[in-house]
Amino acid sequence: RWAYVDGVFVPFASAAVPLEDRGLEFSESLYEVVAVINGKPFRLADHVERMLQGARELGLQEGVPPLARWQHVVADLWARERFDSAILYAQLTGGTAAREHLPGQRKKPLFFAYLRPFTFPAPSLIAQGIAAVTVPEMRWQRRDIKTTMLLPAVLAKQQARQKGAQEAIFVGQDGYVNEGASSNVCVVRSGVVASPPPGERLLEGVTLKAVSELCAELGLPFHRRWVSLSDLKGADEVFIASTTTLIMPVVRLDGQLVGGGKPGPITLRLAYHFQKLFT
Ligand code: PDD
DSSP: OOOTTTTEEEEGGGGGOOOBHHHHHHEEEEEEEEEEEEESSSSSSHHHHHHHHEEEEEHGGGGGGGGHHHHHHHHHHHHHHHEEEEEEEEEEOOOBBBEEEEEOOOOOOOOEEEEOOOOOOEEEEHHHOOEEEEEEESSSSSSOOOOOOOOHHHHHHHHHHHTTEEEEEEEESSSSSEESSEEEEEEEEEEEEEOOOOOOTSSOOOHHHHHHHHHHHHHHHHOOOBBBHHHHTTEEEEEEEEEEEEEEEEEEETTSSSGGGGGOOHHHHHHHHHHHHHH
């Protein structure tokens, strides 16, 4: 296996990040996860644009390779590994400097990427749906930036697993839903698909954007609006959307059945069409 680190391809096993990398020590670091099917990245430009936006917030924008470079990296890695289905994991860090919160002299940002074989959810799993639990929001205030500060997401997913669920959904102190630990959340009510509004409360998903476009094509109304906890629990249908889960029905929430415990027709329709886009 291979990795792309700081401009060169190196064997995966010997690829390494220095101990004083600022991503490692301060989480001064952004990441992207891109679906790669038969060598073809799904909506790569959207991922690159999102990393660039985050990098501007962190002052690391000069470290984000241009789109053409990403395309080259994916093509080169894929030519070496030829996984049928994989994710591209890419990370940009603040680079190496003597350990101080504000380093006197900062090195240039570090960018690395690699392909990992990945099995996306099969239609049979999508037809079944998953269980989710809600958890109080415990992350920072800029969830629109895709940083590697993922400890709250890991802890929330541990809580989910302990309760036999596959995803945790963060709910703010105000009682409104933000997003999943690694996904966006959508509800369906009376034929209308809705997801919480874009902003600093949540990460704007590449998959969610595809969902909104799909809704437009299928003539389904799609709204960005606040979703309260009771709104979520009383929805006709609930689904999550992310690079790794695709469009996945949620059929159980905090132990209660959603929509009778079966994926709803609109979710399944979106999931079906999404899969066609994707493969
Ligand atoms: N997570 N919200 C959060 C908090 C996420 O971590 C993710 C993705 C999304 C969905 O974004 P997208 O559709 O662009 O994948 C929303 C990735 C898959 C991860 O952390 O593994």
